[in-house]
Amino acid sequence: MALDRVHLRKLLKLFLMKDNLRSTAIRSDAREVMKKRDEGAGPGGDFHVPFWHDAKAHAAGRSDLREATDIQIEKNWRRKNLYPRLRDGFLHWWNEKRRWINEAISELPKTIKSTFGFIEIDGVVKVENLLSLRLGGDKFRYIYPYFADKPALTPEGARLGLWLMSKALPQFDIKDMRILDVIRGESFSVDRYPLNGKEEDLFHLRYRSILREWREHFR
Numbered sequence: 001m002a003l004d005r006v007h008l009r010k011l012l013k014l015f016l017m018k019d020n021l022r023s024t025a026i027r028s029d030a031r032e033v034m035k036k037r038d039e040g041a042g043p044g045g046d047f048h049v050p051f052w053h054d055a056k057a058h059a060a061g062r063s064d065l066r067e068a069t070d071i072q073i074e075k076n077w078r079r080k081n082l083y084p085r086l087r088d089g090f091l092h093w094w095n096e097k098r099r100w101i102n103e104a105i106s107e108l109p110k111t112i113k114s115t116f117g118f119i120e121i122d123g124v125v126k127v128e129n130l131l132s133l134r135l136g137g138d139k140f141r142y143i144y145p146y147f148a149d150k151p152a153l154t155p156e157g158a159r160l161g162l163w164l165m166s167k168a169l170p171q172f173d174i175k176d177m178r179i180l181d182v183i184r185g186e187s188f189s190v191d192r193y194p195l196n197g198k199e200e201d202l203f204h205l206r207y208r209s210i211l212r213e214w215r216e217h218f219r
Contacts, residue, residue, distance in 0.1 A: 047078075051147075069087040107134075118208075125164055163200065
């Protein structure tokens, strides 16, 4: 996906990378975009979407994630290394959540997705495919997945992500939002990691820098 219209999780991963690895990833993305434009190819599928679909089904009680992961690996051997780690991390988080929450947990069927645009740098960040839960009768959680193996999501990265989520989804309370580092089974919220007021400037600065470097490859 082109970096001027990018998923939040991909952008967070770039934010957290070391400079040399980030530059390599940006260059690779630019080459992929140029190749698709030259060949007239459409965008490819997201490697993690089948896993997250199964994880959401597990949370809703419609299937078992262990069995579903085995089936996904049978369909595509390229999933055999990462999918089990995603499964184990998700189940660790989910089982812990079920253990310390005494209220009934149910999935909200409504699809939630939105974008937030940075007009001055011509960039759009997408927030899609959340796991939306109702806790008991009147509490809600809106959980956005971070799938990367490396780097791990940090508190600063989570603050930036939560800030962006609150801007893209203003109809929801930021206190109900979570970013889940799936592999490590760790969720981040403003209750544990309060925003410090610098998130907007820092997000803008980092995204501007990434877009500037990315666009250099098209000249």
